[in-house]
Amino acid sequence: MTVAMDDWMAAVRHAIDDDPDQPDRALLSRLLDDALSLEDGATAAA
Incomplete structure (x- = not known):
């Protein structure tokens, strides 16, 4: 999913x-x- 988001x-x-x-x-x-906000939130949750 991260690769798809980066693309x-x-x-x-x-x-x-x-x-x-x-x-x-x-x-x-x-x-x-x-999208960047969502990715940052996902990274913080992990």
Whole structure:
């Protein structure tokens, strides 16, 4: 699961870097922040 999350986060970062003016940039950023928060919580719980 961690590998899949890392791949997803890399894809989101790549999409933001490719076109920072795209309308979905804010959504992608929020999703990335949410995913990082979840991952941090999972790491702390372990």
